[in-house]
Amino acid sequence: MSFMLGITPWPAVSALLWIVLIIAPLYLVRGTAHKTIHAAAHGLHRSFRIASKAVSRSEKNLALRNRDVLLAAGREAKERIIEREFDRINETVRKDLANYSSLHRALSESIDSIEKDHQQAVDVPPDPPGWVKAVEAVAKMSAAEDRNSVGNILGDIHRSLNKAHKEAMSAYHAASGKRHQLLRRMRPGWRQIQQTLTKVGKSVDSLLSRSVTIDRHMQEYEDIVHGQDRAVSVLSSSSLVNFFVSAFVLCIAIGGATINFSLIARPMAEMVGGTSLIGNFRTADIAALVIILVEISMGLFLMESLRITRLFPVIGALPDKTRVRMIWITFSILFLLAGVEAGLAYMREVLLHDELATSALLRGDGGATATAQYMWITTAAQMGMGFILPFALTFVAIPLETFVHSLRTVVGLFAISLMRTLALALRLFGNVFLYLGVLFKQVYDIPLFVPLWLEERMNRAAETDGLMTRARQ
Amino acid sequence: MKKLILVALVAMLVACGGDAVPRNTGVFMLIDTSGTYTEEINKAEQIIRYTLSKLDATDSFAVARIDTGSFSEKDIVAKASFDDRPSAVNRQKRLFAEKISEFVKTASPAPYTDITGGLLQAVEFLNEKGTGKKTILIFSDLKEDLEEGYIRDIDVELEGFEVIALNVTKLRSDNMDPREYLGRLEAWQGRVEKTGGHWRVINDLDGLDGLL
Numbered sequence: 001m002s003f004m005l006g007i008t009p010w011p012a013v014s015a016l017l018w019i020v021l022i023i024a025p026l027y028l029v030r031g032t033a034h035k036t037i038h039a040a041a042h043g044l045h046r047s048f049r050i051a052s053k054a055v056s057r058s059e060k061n062l063a064l065r066n067r068d069v070l071l072a073a074g075r076e077a078k079e080r081i082i083e084r085e086f087d088r089i090n091e092t093v094r095k096d097l098a099n100y101s102s103l104h105r106a107l108s109e110s111i112d113s114i115e116k117d118h119q120q121a122v123d124v125p126p127d128p129p130g131w132v133k134a135v136e137a138v139a140k141m142s143a144a145e146d147r148n149s150v151g152n153i154l155g156d157i158h159r160s161l162n163k164a165h166k167e168a169m170s171a172y173h174a175a176s177g178k179r180h181q182l183l184r185r186m187r188p189g190w191r192q193i194q195q196t197l198t199k200v201g202k203s204v205d206s207l208l209s210r211s212v213t214i215d216r217h218m219q220e221y222e223d224i225v226h227g228q229d230r231a232v233s234v235l236s237s238s239s240l241v242n243f244f245v246s247a248f249v250l251c252i253a254i255g256g257a258t259i260n261f262s263l264i265a266r267p268m269a270e271m272v273g274g275t276s277l278i279g280n281f282r283t284a285d286i287a288a289l290v291i292i293l294v295e296i297s298m299g300l301f302l303m304e305s306l307r308i309t310r311l312f313p314v315i316g317a318l319p320d321k322t323r324v325r326m327i328w329i330t331f332s333i334l335f336l337l338a339g340v341e342a343g344l345a346y347m348r349e350v351l352l353h354d355e356l357a358t359s360a361l362l363r364g365d366g367g368a369t370a371t372a373q374y375m376w377i378t379t380a381a382q383m384g385m386g387f388i389l390p391f392a393l394t395f396v397a398i399p400l401e402t403f404v405h406s407l408r409t410v411v412g413l414f415a416i417s418l419m420r421t422l423a424l425a426l427r428l429f430g431n432v433f434l435y436l437g438v439l440f441k442q443v444y445d446i447p448l449f450v451p452l453w454l455e456e457r458m459n460r461a462a463e464t465d466g467l468m469t470r471a472r473q
Numbered sequence: 474m475k476k477l478i479l480v481a482l483v484a485m486l487v488a489c490g491g492d493a494v495p496r497n498t499g500v501f502m503l504i505d506t507s508g509t510y511t512e513e514i515n516k517a518e519q520i521i522r523y524t525l526s527k528l529d530a531t532d533s534f535a536v537a538r539i540d541t542g543s544f545s546e547k548d549i550v551a552k553a554s555f556d557d558r559p560s561a562v563n564r565q566k567r568l569f570a571e572k573i574s575e576f577v578k579t580a581s582p583a584p585y586t587d588i589t590g591g592l593l594q595a596v597e598f599l600n601e602k603g604t605g606k607k608t609i610l611i612f613s614d615l616k617e618d619l620e621e622g623y624i625r626d627i628d629v630e631l632e633g634f635e636v637i638a639l640n641v642t643k644l645r646s647d648n649m650d651p652r653e654y655l656g657r658l659e660a661w662q663g664r665v666e667k668t669g670g671h672w673r674v675i676n677d678l679d680g681l682d683g684l685l
Binding site for chain 1: 496497530559562570
């Protein structure tokens with residue numbers, strides 16, 4: 001600074017001189033400098049805009065692809081659901097309506113039996129009373145005839161009447177009793193008919209409700225096939241839910257696998273040695289891990305063979321006979337491995353006891369192993385866990401499949417939002433550079449305010465002169 | 474894809490076939506049985522038990538007594554190279570502890586103290602075992618007293634060894650002139666460090682945590 005101010009004996013003059021020396025070339029190259037700033041700013045602005053557009057295009061392509069993937073996954077899932085519903089209908093029809101002919105026969109038999117009973121139970125009209133004819137005969141008798149004999153006849157009629165009435169009443173009671181008996185016999189038939197019809201009604205209701213469900217699924221399937229936005233939105237949200245739920249379940253499974261690992265890693269040292277290493281890892285740990293991974297693989301194959309999951313289309317496409325064989329083979333391997341794990345868990349407990357006893361001996365503490373009588377509980381628990389966990393891990397296949405399927409969509413969604421943010425940031429940067437160019441131009445002009453002001457004054461004066469000259473002319 | 478597999482295989486081979494540096498520990502403990510120091514032998518048993526509890530599979534441990542001529546296999550009371558299997562290790566440890574208990578019961582005082590001979594024996598044993606970490610424990614007052622005719626004016630190669638003096642008790646003469654005690658410690662430290670060894674002294678037997 002002292003050098004700069006010392007170029008003349010007067011510092012103020014020196015400063016002024018420096019200002020003139022700096023401002024003069026700046027003013028002279030102002031046009032070029034402005035152009036350079038403008039070019040640089042616009043160049044960067046354009047580059048960022050182009051990059052932003054490219055990212056936006058990629059994002060749109062990715063969104064389209066993701067949509068396709070989502071729709072394809074949704075279509076596949078819906079097909080499976082509909083297929084399953086049809087299977088259920090088939091099962092209902094097979095189970096309940098397959099014996100429809102026998103039901104029909106039972107109904108017909110019941111109706112025939114009721115009809116027969118009904119016919120037998122028809123009320124037979126009582127015979128016309130025999131005394132009517134006798135009264136007619138008495139009425140036709142002339143007065144000349146003996147009135148006494150009429151009295152006798154009427155007496156006989158009365159007796160006969162009483163007798164006939166008694167017989168008729170007893171016959172009537174017997175007939176009524178028989179009819180009631182017949183009607184009573186009809187009751188089980190009615191009940192059977194009612195039960196049969198209720199059963200048929202239930203089957204039909206079940207079919208109707210299934211058909212309603214299928215209708216709903218079919219509607220959703222059509223929406224998916226037509227690629228409607230509503231269907232995409234529903235699939236997208238359900239995919240996210242599936243992703244998080246399956247991730248949560250997988251975390252639990254990882255916890256289970258870790259416990260399983262700790263159960264067998266220690267006794268595994270008895271088999272492969274406690275100190276040998278592969279890389280930086282203990283061979284015993286690697287062996288334990290391999291066993292667990294083999295168990296999980298067997299579980300996956302078992303689930304695939306049972307057609308619960310569809311991670312490996314090859315297994316699903318196998319002939320049923322081979323598939324069943326595969327089920328038995330994988331289950332047997334899993335069972336054996338579970339047995340091995342239970343054995344290892346037992347061995348772990350034995351080793352632990354041994355180690356505790358040795359430690360107690362080395363510490364000179366003889367009573368440390370006194371609680372060993374209750375240790376069978378932990379041993380049994382460990383063995384149980386060792387046996388159950390491999391089978392429990394089998395079910396990892398289900399959340400794993402969901403996770404894998406939803407992962408594609410979720411990663412796609414994540415990439416889309418990332419690209420969208422990137423495009424926005426690039427566009428923002430482009431604009432920032434554009435306005436920075438304007439700002440730099442203004443900043444460049446700040447020290448040149450004196451010559452610029454003079455230039456403006458001179459221009460204005462020249463304009464005024466020009467106008468005055470033109471006015472005079 | 475082929476390249477990827479090849480790279481993975483090479484990485485695995487490098488990881489597996491790298492220079493196999495032994496990670497096990499070898500411990501050789503010398504117990505001074507000369508004169509009145511025999512009274513301290515119970516403490517030595519405690520240290521041995523502690524050491525046993527700290528050692529793991531494939532480690533080596535030997536206990537030898539310091540007597541008139543200690544450069545001899547006959548002075549080794551118990552030795553063991555622990556198996557790779559944990560159950561076998563526990564068995565070996567129990568057996569070792571039993572042998573030591575018997576030795577403690579039957580130990581008799583030796584007329585002379587040949588520490589250097591014991592040190593040579595320890596170095597030979599541990600070098601033969603080829604353990605990754607080599608530790609020599611000297612349970613003694615470090616007062617060497619050689620019988621006439623025994624030559625022990627030898628530099629013991631202790632590169633890579635850690636020598637720990639335990640329970641270095643003060644003698645009556647040390648109490649009268651502490652310089653003697655300090656000089657003795659200094660002399661041993663110099664001897665060990667001269668040939669590349671690492672020297673430590675632990676007199677507080679309650680604080681054995683950093684022993685191994």
